[in-house]
Amino acid sequence: SQTIHQWPATLVQPVGSPLSLECTVEGTSNPNLYWYRQAAGRGLQLLFYSVGIGQISSEVPQNLSASRPQDRQFILSSKKLLLSDSGFYLCAWSVGLRYQPQHFGDGTRLSIL
Amino acid sequence: TQLLEQSPQFLSIQEGENLTVYCNSSSVFSSLQWYRQEPGEGPVLLVTVVTGGEVKKLKRLTFQFGDARKDSSLHITAAQPGDTGLYLCAGANAGNMLTFGGGTRLMVKP
Numbered sequence: 366s367q368t369i370h371q372w373p374a375t376l377v378q379p380v381g382s383p384l385s386l387e388c389t390v391e392g393t394s395n396p397n398l399y400w401y402r403q404a405a406g407r408g409l410q411l412l413f414y415s416v417g418i419g420q421i422s423s424e425v426p427q428n429l430s431a432s433r434p435q436d437r438q439f440i441l442s443s444k445k446l447l448l449s450d451s452g453f454y455l456c457a458w459s460v461g462l463r464y465q466p467q468h469f470g471d472g473t474r475l476s477i478l
Numbered sequence: 479t480q481l482l483e484q485s486p487q488f489l490s491i492q493e494g495e496n497l498t499v500y501c502n503s504s505s506v507f508s509s510l511q512w513y514r515q516e517p518g519e520g521p522v523l524l525v526t527v528v529t530g531g532e533v534k535k536l537k538r539l540t541f542q543f544g545d546a547r548k549d550s551s552l553h554i555t556a557a558q559p560g561d562t563g564l565y566l567c568a569g570a571n572a573g574n575m576l577t578f579g580g581g582t583r584l585m586v587k588p
Contacts, residue, residue: 408578469520
């Protein structure tokens with residue numbers, strides 16, 4: 366069966382520090398991978414998605430970047446965090462077929478001080 | 479840009495009551511998915527509706543996709559405290575990219 370792992374679960378970082386959030390998927394090959402940010406109790410905003418190794422599409426201009434160094438690894442990074450980067454970050458995967466759902470990790474709660 | 483408006487934003491009801499959550503858009507979607515999310519966890523898929531006018535039932539939950547595939551509703555019959563959570567609708571385009579609604583936070587009081 367397929368599983369998705371996201372870490373860390375919570376993170377407190379000072380303004381201006383770097384960021385690296387990691388997401389890995391097991392049990393499937395060549396998944397589509399996604400990074401979302403969610404405001405408290407609200408919907409999800411798509412940040413990045415990837416259909417293959419090294420292929421990253423950005424949905425919104427921001428202080429963040431994403432990379433996919435391996436087929437089932439997706440990394441969200443920043444060189445210098447801003448206060449506005451605080452939020453709940455979710456990684457998800459799907460197969461590239463129509464009508465297939467996205468499967469989410471348990472998220473990372475990021476607090477910037 | 480496709481937008482999905484979800485209403486109501488918050489809903490607090492007593493156990494046993496019925497409720498309906500709406501998801502509306504001016505855009506046509508190839509499919510519409512409903513997710514439920516618990517605090518501190520990722521969303522979990524409840525159902526996918528694909529055909530205009532389609533109705534799917536999942537125990538006490540009834541999901542409907544509008545005839546024009548622009549809107550959807552979730553109806554819960556005899557709500558239970560275990561139904562408490564954040565309900566999210568998400569419209570999929572031809573490339574299977576999802577546009578999420580703003581969510582409905584449901585609280586069912588015993």
